Amino acid sequence: MEIFYTDMVDGHEARLDSEESTHAVKVLRHRRGDEIAVVDGFGNMFHCRLTDDSPKGAVAEILEKVPGWGAHPYSLNMAVCPTKNIDRFEWFCEKATELGVDAITPIIGERSERRVFKPERCRKIVLSAMKQSLKAKLPTVLDAVPLKDFLSQDVPGLKLICYCFEGDARRESITDVLNEYATETSGLGTIGATGCTGDASTAAAAGNTVGHCSETPDEPKITILIGPEGDFSPEEANLAVSRGYIPVHLGPSRLRTETAAVTAVTAAYLHFAKL
């Protein structure tokens, strides 16, 4: 199933940008009258019929809107230190999108080998993965932020920090913490009245920088911190704990950063898949 992406959805029609139009018309040979599926990146899939098959500016009339298409019942922000080898981080971005993620915040930690991160390639990869995996909500890849700055933000919901060293704080297993959290009937971390209503202007107005944006404010919100190749330092871990992050481990294996990140995404995915 081929789906198209656009943020130009207005009333009764969807307009494809130049690249998507070329793909639809020149490569897939769609013509006026053909039915196509279009997602808007906010969770909506639109059954459409092509009314204008221009290869640079295709237009389709909306026949039906399907909200929450391919959605997952939780909001996950993965705050991960980008790896020195950027391919590995890009691999994580793709896999996280396939499984289910809402935001990826690149973190610069004390021991990060990669201290400069440009999000453009990851944003392309995430867009491509969204389409390929038949989802309609585009995960946000934020600009990189130093850990201390990230920790100074107010973040709703369940907050976890994964690290490898044996410190003062006792680390629980991520599956145990998710099991405890999911039985709670309160404290799901709603983000209040500034929740996004599903279009770009509202999202910007909400000033939503912490990565959680949901049309359903009651769904569980989870933020998971994954450290760099050299792990978080004890000082960083203590700071996170003081800001409400629960120390967790990801089982007995010694995982690379990007593997740990995908494992955490998978733990959340499998947890909510069985509820």
Next chain:
Amino acid sequence: MEIFYTDMVDGHEARLDSEESTHAVKVLRHRRGDEIAVVDGFGNMFHCRLTDDSPKGAVAEILEKVPGWGAHPYSLNMAVCPTKNIDRFEWFCEKATELGVDAITPIIGERSERRVFKPERCRKIVLSAMKQSLKAKLPTVLDAVPLKDFLSQDVPGLKLICYCFEGDARRESITDVLNEYATETSGLGTIGATGCTGDASTAAAAGNTVGHCSETPDEPKITILIGPEGDFSPEEANLAVSRGYIPVHLGPSRLRTETAAVTAVTAAYLHFAKL
């Protein structure tokens, strides 16, 4: 922590091959008298002291043997259809090794886009991942085999087949099946008296082709089949079911082959991590 690999372990000494010796002596500048850690690929780690620092043939005396180093308490054979893009399959091999896997059997399915597979690169990747993740048991990457041939083999333990289509057989979630299986006190699928005792000659004599080889015959044995880009066909799925494979799904997301494979490895990993 740097570890070295060799299959040349004999009594009281370990001999490194040319490549490992060069790495130890020229790159890391180890000299006679230095202590190094060596794994044999069968689960044993040896604390050693270098007695000969030749850059082409280093030799170390064994001070202590640590069996089951970095081991996981189950035996997992991932039977996965190699992807057209071989990088993706190689990523899976690396991640499976980091998390925990015992054998990788490349499967050629009816709808496989990749019908020829050369295992050499994957074997190198798996060896590298074993060392990097501080494990001592080298996962076996078998030669590719058509699905029908693989299904004609007798395979002990729990057998799962993952596919996407809604067929006659009802698919359970992989987590449910693992939960059911792990509570069983019998039927763990021992492979009998021909279990490997940990050296190459015995492994070959055992004729062990199905990928399960364990010093502890009582540990749970699991085989998971993952289909190609176009999924298994209903005929293939029915054949697997007739051979005792339980149909499972991996949750609601639509996953690429290599993502599905790593997700299945992770489901097993997280399941046994909490027991």
